Amino acid sequence: MSGHMWEQVIKYSRHLAEIFGVECVPVNQGDQEQGENKWEPGAICRACEQCNHFGCWGMNAYRKGCEEAYRWDGIYISLCPLGLILITAPLSDETGELVGGIAAGPLCMGNPEDNFQEIYDPVLQRIVSESPCFAPEKIQSMGEIMSAVTGYISGVTHGKAGRYFYKQEHLLNAIYAEKLRKTEDTEYYTYPIALERKLRIAVRSKAVEEAQVLLNQILAYIYVSNCHNLKAIKPRLSELVVVISRAAVDAGADMNETDAMIQMFVNHIHEFESIEELSIWTTNLMQQLIAYTFNFDNVKHADVVYKAVEYIKDNYRRKITVDELAALTYVNKSYLGTIFKKETGSTIPQYINEVRVEKSKLLLLEENLSIVEIASLCGFEGQSYFTKVFREIVGMTPKKYREERGKKRFLIDKGDNL
CATH class of the missing domain: 1.10.10.60 (Homeodomain-like)
Incomplete structure (x- = not known):
């Protein structure tokens, strides 16, 4: 994250804290917690660290929230280990890649007594009871405002389209080239099995950029050969992601994790209503599968x-x-x-x-x-x-x-x- 962007995140986190009346934390996905701006736990987190048996993940909980918010349209509302609410909104750089975000909380939701179910320490109960308690609708509104602020700082659209936005031109070029190839080779226009073989090799080799180029070419073939008919395209894409997942497992990805991701794709594919959505999900899925082929010590696992x-x-x-x-x-x-x-x-x-x-x-x-x-x-x-x-x-x-x-x-x- 650039120094100017980090300053903006810090400034707007303070503004949001003043408006909401709760702690708002600037989050950097890297190791950077610059000097005087290093995060210090608020009253609830400090008391939780001292009194609560279950412990917490501190800043890592906020970073994980930003990752999930980045995946799901710019807002992620979750529970901390104490059972209180965390709200996170992601921040992207000029290429659409996640670099940080803003987190609010922990905070109470609903009736105050509902927040004490897992809190037994009297000191911690007192601190939580003195904190403001918000209705679910207000928490959602807070998340929307935070998302708008981080979107303004980033200058990049949130959500699944964010990281794909800057790669869309490459896919469009591949589709255009594929249309020309079909026109010139109508008699022998068949599935590019050689490209699929190269894609499997690229995934096994963890060559992300090469795999992206090959995936664009295969997607272009599938779209053009099926006349951009979504009903015909979806089964072909399902077959393709299975091929990619097998290559990822061969490269060292955990089979259970991979199967879970493929199942999620299959469960959601009926919801996609455009070529763009299908492309985004397929591209992101491949990149996540390649990421899982690396050492699992580097995989964020706090949510597990x-x-x-x-x-x-x-x-x-x-x-x-x-x-x-x-x-x-x-x-x-x-x-x-x-x-x-x-x-x-x-x-x-x-x-x-x-x-x-x-x-x-x-x-x-x-x-x-x-x-x-x-x-x-x-x-x-x-x-x-x-x-x-x-x-x-x-x-x-x-x-x-x-x-x-x-x-x-x-x-x-x-x-x-x-």
Whole structure:
């Protein structure tokens, strides 16, 4: 991102913060957090870091939001690990490539009490309760304004068309050349299998520019040979993306990730109403597949871990397997285990037990529940295993914890009555 653009992002982030009354953060997709403008967590994030058991991804959560907003028409509204709202709008450079954005939040939505479901620390509850709470319609309006601001700074159209805009001329030239070729060679006008073979080689070799040229030539053939008839073109494109995906897998892309992307393309292809939309999606899909052939350490995976964490928090009462988490996040279980440990510091089984123990602490304050009942309510397969895990994480047995907390409550109540 250029220095001038970064200054603009910082300036408008401050203006938006004044208007909205919430923290608005300038985001740079690179490592640049320049000097005095280095991001410092706001009150909620600082309290969350100190008190919240689940932790957060900090600036990476904002960067991931900008990536998703870039993919989906300029706005992305999501939940932070604490369950509060994040709004992000992307910023593109003069070539249409993502370079950063503006993020707002975390902030509350709806009724204030609805935002406390996963917040147990009283200090954090107080800070969140003192924050403004917005209706869903206003949050959507905030996102629209942020998107308009980043679009103004960029000078580039948001959304799926953004990154394709500057490459459209190359495809049009390829279509024009293909029309000439068809006119000159009407008798032997057949599918360019040699180009497809070269495209597979380019994808396997991770040669992005060469692959783009070859893809344009093949797309041009498909469009011209089918007289720009969308109904006839869509099955041909589906076949082509399968060919590209197989080449990507050969080059090292994860098969589960690749299959998930292809399935998404197939699920959405009926929605496309123009040659331009089809071209955009096919081009972006190929570029993402090529990107997945590189080292997976460089792939943004915070959203995968976030989905797994949210699923665990919602389903801790029952048995959860690594296999079902892998199916949920569309990655293989070995890779999921690796990135989960890297992001959270715990293995998946450890994290599940940590969530269950945190939930059990609240129930242990209820004297009418037995420890056996609490173990069952929190997903443990028996009191003895519950006691073992609880002692490993907390440093004392559930019974001892209940007694210690009971003594503290008694002393507090006694002090209040003096």
